[in-house]
Structures are given as structure tokens and as C-alpha cells.
Amino acid sequence: MLREKIVHKILKVPHTLHIGVDTGEQPGTTIVLIHGLARTHTIWNYVLKMLPDNTRVISVDLLGFGASPRPEWKKYNAEEQAMSLRMTLLKKRVRGNVILVGHSLGALVAIEYARKYPSATSALVLCGTPLYKSEPRKLVRSLKLPTGEDLHRSMLRRLREQSDFTKKLNYYARKVKFIQDDFIVDDSNMMSVTRSMEMAIENQSAFEWLMTTEHRTALMYGRFDPFVIKKYYKTLWRHNPNISIHPVLAAHEINRNKAYAVALASVLGGIIKHPLQSD
Numbered sequence: 001m002l003r004e005k006i007v008h009k010i011l012k013v014p015h016t017l018h019i020g021v022d023t024g025e026q027p028g029t030t031i032v033l034i035h036g037l038a039r040t041h042t043i044w045n046y047v048l049k050m051l052p053d054n055t056r057v058i059s060v061d062l063l064g065f066g067a068s069p070r071p072e073w074k075k076y077n078a079e080e081q082a083m084s085l086r087m088t089l090l091k092k093r094v095r096g097n098v099i100l101v102g103h104s105l106g107a108l109v110a111i112e113y114a115r116k117y118p119s120a121t122s123a124l125v126l127c128g129t130p131l132y133k134s135e136p137r138k139l140v141r142s143l144k145l146p147t148g149e150d151l152h153r154s155m156l157r158r159l160r161e162q163s164d165f166t167k168k169l170n171y172y173a174r175k176v177k178f179i180q181d182d183f184i185v186d187d188s189n190m191m192s193v194t195r196s197m198e199m200a201i202e203n204q205s206a207f208e209w210l211m212t213t214e215h216r217t218a219l220m221y222g223r224f225d226p227f228v229i230k231k232y233y234k235t236l237w238r239h240n241p242n243i244s245i246h247p248v249l250a251a252h253e254i255n256r257n258k259a260y261a262v263a264l265a266s267v268l269g270g271i272i273k274h275p276l277q278s279d
Helices: 002-010 041-048 078-091 105-116 138-142 148-161 163-175 190-202 206-212 230-239 258-273
Strands: 018-022 029-034 055-061 098-103 123-127 216-222 243-248
Touching: 018 041, 029 041, 029 078, 029 105, 041 055, 041 258, 055 078, 078 105, 078 190, 098 105, 098 258, 105 123, 105 190, 105 206, 123 258, 148 163, 148 190, 163 190, 206 230, 216 230, 216 258, 230 243, 243 258
Parallel strands: 029 055, 029 098, 098 123, 123 216, 216 243
Antiparallel strands: 018 055
8 A cells, every 4th residue: 555655646657557468579560459438358358359460469457447456546537547558558568550449438548548649659449439529618508408418428427426326227237138247337346437437538538639630540339329429420530531430230339249340350450451650
């Protein structure tokens, strides 16, 4: 506890993330897989079988999830996660072309990583990204009818503010197989879940950054994904030539979904075969 306080809280040295998979050094591209909210690196197990050969693949557990540290004093925003990811990749001596693949919350972490460390990021593949615009001033917002984004934000606030309801909802949703068994929200990760919702998902500026990014970015989403505001994806595609969109016949979940895995492998293969130089 003393070392934790001195090294990480006072000296602000980022934590190192748990690595679930590391296929070892390769001369070419490294693919970094970043899971979503209340998940672990295991969501990529099905995808791993289909990724391009001759690449190094690393999957991590984000702070607060899986086997990674869960400090109580962290905000669990995208910046803290990105800094820990950077520390982890430096320790693993990751060099050269790095493609970040993020799902949901992990996609927001990938965006923040590319924003903070642009020269260390070659391309982004973002799956099921919950993109919201920066909230307008309250006076302006009060004159508007509720939008899809307003409803999304309202749902997130209720889930994080009513933790007992959220845990029960998660339990029964898993019991009736509405969600997959490895999407777990309980006392062990409730703090990480609620803070991530507020600090990384609700409070974000990812959309504005994507509007002008020079990084090659592929936006993937399930056609039946309730957490994606599809018009934002189309806006980004129309305004930024570095962005492509790739709809998949799926919902939000990526693990054990063949359609998502095949599409993701195809997108990654195209990026590796035809790389673009990013500043």
C-alpha cells in the first residue's frame, strides 16, 4: 500500500496493465487489443484465431478489470487508461507499426492513446464505439427535444447512480442469456464500472478528435448495436477522408461472434497490406 501511494499516487507513475496474450516479437506490425466495459482480454479469444499472420498480438486488461490493478483513488478516465497502456507497451518493447483495436470503452481508450502518443500509433480499428458529442450549455439543451444521445446518457447515469439495480440487472440478464456470461458487474468491479461510465464514456471528446484526425481509422459497428449512434459515424466518414466505416451483421458484443471476427480480420488485413503514413 505504501509503495502504491508513493510510486503511483504521489510520483504519478502509471500502472502496468496485465497482459493476457502476447504472441512475441515480430519484425512487422503489432496489434494491440483493448476490451470494453466490465470485460477482460478474453473477449478477443475467438478473434485471435483469425488475425493476420506475421504480426505480434497483445491483449490487455484495462485498469480496474481482470487481473490489472484496481486502485481506489483512480478516476478511471480514458487518459489514465491510455497512460497505463503506454507504460505497458514500453515495458514490452513494442516498436514499429502499432494498430490499436478497441471495443466499446476500449475504443475510447485507443482514441485517447492516439491523441496523446500520435507517433506511436499507426492506425485505429474501433468497434462499437459509444461516441457522444461534447454536451451543450444547459440553457441550449433545455430548449431541445431529447435526442438519441440524450437517452444514451440518461441510461448511463441511471446505471451508475443505482448500483444495486445495475448489479441485479446484470445478474438476471446473464441468467436468461440476454448477455454473455463473461459480462459481469458485481462488487468486485462496481467502482471501476461506474467511474468508467462517468469519466470515460459520458465525459469524452472523442467525436471532435475523430473529425480532424490524420490517423487511419476504421469504425466498425453492429447493425443492431443499441449503443452506437450511427449518424455520428456517417458524419465522420463524410468529413474526414482518413475514416472508413464498416457495418457488421451483429449487435454490440464482439466475442464469439463469427461475423465480427471475420470482418475485423479483413479490415486489419487491409490496413497491414496497404499501410498509410501518419504523422
